[in-house]
Amino acid sequence: MMLQKIHVRFFILLSLLLVVLVCVNISLGSVDIPALEVFNSIVGASSKSSWDYIITNYRLPKAITAIIAGGGLAISGLLMQTLFRNPLAGPFVLGLSSGASLGVAILILGAGAISGVFSSFLLGPWSLVIASALGSFIVLLALLAVTLKVKDTMAILIIGLMFGSLTGAVVAVLSYFSDAEQLQQFVFWSFGSLGNQTWQGIVIISLCFFIGLLLSVYSAKSLNALLLGENYAKSMGLKIKKNMLVIILATSILAGGITAFVGPIAFIGLAVPHLTRQFIKTSNHFVLIPAVALSGAILMLVCDTIAQLPGTVYTLPINAITSLVGAPVVIWLLVRKRKLIF
Amino acid sequence: MDNLSQHTVIKCQDLSIGYQNKKKTSVIASTINFSITQGTLVALVGSNGIGKSTLLKSLTAMLPTLSGSLQIDATEITAYSALALSNKLSVVLTEAPASKNLTVLELVSLGRQPHTNWMGSLTQNDKDIIQQALEDTDLASLKHKNCFELSDGQLQRVYIARALAQDTPLIILDEPTTHLDLYHRAAIVKLLKKLTVEKNKTILFSTHEIDLAIQISDKMLVMTPQNIAFDSPCNLIKQGSFDVLFPNEIVVFDKKTGRFSVT
Numbered sequence: 001m002m003l004q005k006i007h008v009r010f011f012i013l014l015s016l017l018l019v020v021l022v023c024v025n026i027s028l029g030s031v032d033i034p035a036l037e038v039f040n041s042i043v044g045a046s047s048k049s050s051w052d053y054i055i056t057n058y059r060l061p062k063a064i065t066a067i068i069a070g071g072g073l074a075i076s077g078l079l080m081q082t083l084f085r086n087p088l089a090g091p092f093v094l095g096l097s098s099g100a101s102l103g104v105a106i107l108i109l110g111a112g113a114i115s116g117v118f119s120s121f122l123l124g125p126w127s128l129v130i131a132s133a134l135g136s137f138i139v140l141l142a143l144l145a146v147t148l149k150v151k152d153t154m155a156i157l158i159i160g161l162m163f164g165s166l167t168g169a170v171v172a173v174l175s176y177f178s179d180a181e182q183l184q185q186f187v188f189w190s191f192g193s194l195g196n197q198t199w200q201g202i203v204i205i206s207l208c209f210f211i212g213l214l215l216s217v218y219s220a221k222s223l224n225a226l227l228l229g230e231n232y233a234k235s236m237g238l239k240i241k242k243n244m245l246v247i248i249l250a251t252s253i254l255a256g257g258i259t260a261f262v263g264p265i266a267f268i269g270l271a272v273p274h275l276t277r278q279f280i281k282t283s284n285h286f287v288l289i290p291a292v293a294l295s296g297a298i299l300m301l302v303c304d305t306i307a308q309l310p311g312t313v314y315t316l317p318i319n320a321i322t323s324l325v326g327a328p329v330v331i332w333l334l335v336r337k338r339k340l341i342f
Numbered sequence: 343m344d345n346l347s348q349h350t351v352i353k354c355q356d357l358s359i360g361y362q363n364k365k366k367t368s369v370i371a372s373t374i375n376f377s378i379t380q381g382t383l384v385a386l387v388g389s390n391g392i393g394k395s396t397l398l399k400s401l402t403a404m405l406p407t408l409s410g411s412l413q414i415d416a417t418e419i420t421a422y423s424a425l426a427l428s429n430k431l432s433v434v435l436t437e438a439p440a441s442k443n444l445t446v447l448e449l450v451s452l453g454r455q456p457h458t459n460w461m462g463s464l465t466q467n468d469k470d471i472i473q474q475a476l477e478d479t480d481l482a483s484l485k486h487k488n489c490f491e492l493s494d495g496q497l498q499r500v501y502i503a504r505a506l507a508q509d510t511p512l513i514i515l516d517e518p519t520t521h522l523d524l525y526h527r528a529a530i531v532k533l534l535k536k537l538t539v540e541k542n543k544t545i546l547f548s549t550h551e552i553d554l555a556i557q558i559s560d561k562m563l564v565m566t567p568q569n570i571a572f573d574s575p576c577n578l579i580k581q582g583s584f585d586v587l588f589p590n591e592i593v594v595f596d597k598k599t600g601r602f603s604v605t
Contacts, residue, residue: 085440221462225455227441228504231404236508237428237456283444286461 007287010280014294018067021301025066026059028310033059058195063301064202065194069262070272070300071293072209075216076254077269078292082223082285083247084147084156090270091255094143094156095163096136097264100256101190102167103135104128108186109174125201125261129208133256139163140248192263192319194304201261208257213293215250219243220285227283265319267326272296274333299325350416351512351544352401353377357410359393359400369408370396376563376572378546380511383538385555386548388565389588394548395436397565398516401546402433414512428456432508434501434515434547442490446500449489450475453507475506478541479533495526502533506541513537515547519554527551531558552584556600575600 026038033041033051041055073091080089080096091097107127146159175183197205216223222243225233234240255269273288276295280287303321358372370393378384388394399405401412403419412419414430422430432453439449453475454468464472476482479499489497498518505513515534519527531551535558537543546563549555555562556575564571564583571583578584584595584602593602 082441218460221455221458221460224452224462227444228439228449228452229435229437231435231437232433232439234404234424235402235428235431235433236452237423237425239424277443281445283441283448 007280007282007291010291011294014291014298018294018298018301021298021305022063022067025063025301025305026055028305029054029059029308030311030313032310061197061199061202062195062304065197065205065262066300066304067297068202068205068209069194069258069265070268070296070298072205072212072254072258072296073265073268074272074276074292074296074299075212075289076251077271078273078285078288079216079219079223079247079251079254080269081273082226083244083251084143085226085229086156087274088157088270090267091136091251091259092264092266093270094160095139095167096252096255097259097266098160098164098167099135099137099139100132100259101135101264102163102170103131103133103256104189104260105167105171105174105186107131108189109171109178109182111182125198125204129204129257129260132260133208133252136256136259137248137252140252144244144248189263191317192265194262194300194318195315197261205257205261208253212250212254212257213289215246215253216289217286219247219250220289223247223285224283263319266323267330268296268300268322271326271329271333272299275299275329278333349380350377351380351414352546353411353413353416355411355413357400357412358408359396359405360408361396362406362408367408371565371570372408372410374410374570376570378544378561380544381538381542382544382560383535383558384544384546384561384563385559386546386563386565387550387552387555387587392565392567394565395516397563397570398514398546398548402431402514403427425456428508428510430510431512431514432505432510434498434505434513434518436516436520438497439489439501442488444489445485446476446481446487446489446492446503447472447485449500450481450485450503450507453504453509456508471509472507475503478506478537479503494521495523495529498522498526498530499533502530506537511542512544512546515545517548517550519549519551527554531555535559552587553601 023035023038027033027035041052077090143156147156222238225236225238272295273292276292280291307316307318307321354374357374360369400407451472518530531554534545538545562575566586595602
């Protein structure tokens with residue numbers, strides 16, 4: 001019941017696909033590196049030092065970031081869909097990314113307003129993560145407060161939209177008072193980018209990812225119960241408040257932590273859980289969480305490979321590519337199934 | 343009858359139910375007294391808005407009671423932890439599960455949650471109980487179907503099977519017969535009756551099918567604005583409890599046939 005043979009086969013397939021895509025992703029770019037060399041370089045037996053340099057300093061960090069960002073956002077989307085009983089839930093749609101942006105905007109733009117010496121301390125990678133995770137945590141709490149009061153799935157979508165506008169407004173006000181350099185820093189962040197990550201940054205998002213993943217797996221049984229709704233979950237002995245808090249914590253650490261480094265990325269959180277459910281016929285979160293994480297990583301790698309426009313020196317914003325891929329997927333699912341189920 | 347079936351499963355004394363917030367308390371019903379012994383099928387009837395759902399919510403600890411005593415298995419309901427109560431009492435609610443993407447087997451298996459470890463892994467014993475629940479509700483052939491593929495009557499049986507899989511002595515159902523045609527309404531109530539007889543379950547369900555309830559249930563709870571009467575259907579007919587169930591101008595109760603008819 002827990003892990004059927006078909007699931008095991010599915011996982012093996014996904015893992016193989018992931019490995020192949022990592023090699024493809026690293027080998028393609030402004031300079032094409034043969035896939036075999038990529039493999040050799042990762043193992044530590046490379047021949048050409050310039051390729052080695054590109055791989056260890058640019059492409060490998062970017063590929064790891066893509067895997068973690070894709071996997072993490074997809075898990076947070078899955079958790080939110082179950083928690084809010086809403087197939088349209090996802091970190092971007094419900095304003096989690098906006099909340100994270102707001103946190104980051106206040107940090108980057110606000111820090112400049114305070115003082116120059118102080119700001120260099122404030123803008124370290126940890127404070128970025130904390131501001132971003134705090135922003136998304138606050139949005140999630142607000143969303144949850146609304147869902148407990150208003151039993152209408154429409155309401156939380158509207159709240160998500162409102163947070164988006166609110167963020168836009170606060171950012172506009174802040175940018176009016178901050179200087180060009182800080183504004184530019186924020187604007188570049190908000191485009192979303194998987195590249196230019198330091199190894200320190202990668203350690204931090206990996207940490208966020210694994211904490212989020214652990215909390216999600218710990219909550220998997222309660223998530224399964226929540227598929228029946230809160231009242232049924234309660235009647236089966238679930239400590240509802242405690243479990244919901246853990247789920248919210250996991251979601252905001254995942255979405256907030258990842259958004260802090262790669263910027264707001266649309267559609268991965270919303271589309272990947274639905275895509276995964278097309279291939280794996282189960283609602284058991286013990287199977288869904290790893291499946292969704294793998295699929296998210298795969299989709300993100302595909303988007304990133306497209307974004308770096310193989311053979312050219314240009315790189316497109318990753319957010320544009322995820323939307324170009326994600327939006328048609330959601331529309332296609334809606335049209336084909338006539339409704340999204342979760 | 344032996345001792346086991348005389349065992350009192352649920353007992354209310356001077357119970358008041360209703361809603362309470364900081365500003366005011368609104369009492370829906372008060373001085374509720376009844377006790378239900380094991381293996382009985384009890385139907386709860388009353389007109390719309392009388393407070394049947396409120397009573398069931400209070401009995402299942404989803405809503406705190408206002409005053410009086412409510413005991414499940416001779417222990418106050420407030421003394422139970424959520425997990426301990428889930429070993430005594432399972433529910434079938436009117437609300438549809440949030441997800442309909444579950445298969446029948448998955449949904450029924452969720453009923454084992456109070457008994458499984460943190461991963462929810464099922465032992466052979468759990469699997470046997472789930473299989474038995476599926477067979478008792480005649481769902482064994484449908485177990486790999488998704489819930490969104492089922493009819494309303496089949497879905498209702500799935501929810502009942504989930505409650506059976508939870509393996510509690512007491513099952514409380516909120517209007518399990520709504521949205522069903524006559525045949526399926528009768529089938530559900532007969533299934534409940536069978537479970538009380540064969541499995542010695544104690545079952546309390548609310549319903550608008552008064553005729554059906556009079557024919558098949560052991561005891562009935564009749565909610566009227568004045569009081570809540572609790573007795574066997576025959577005695578309730580004699581006492582005239584059904585005559586005051588609804589205002590008299592449109593429907594009247596015929597004591598001979600045990601049915602309501604339109605005037």
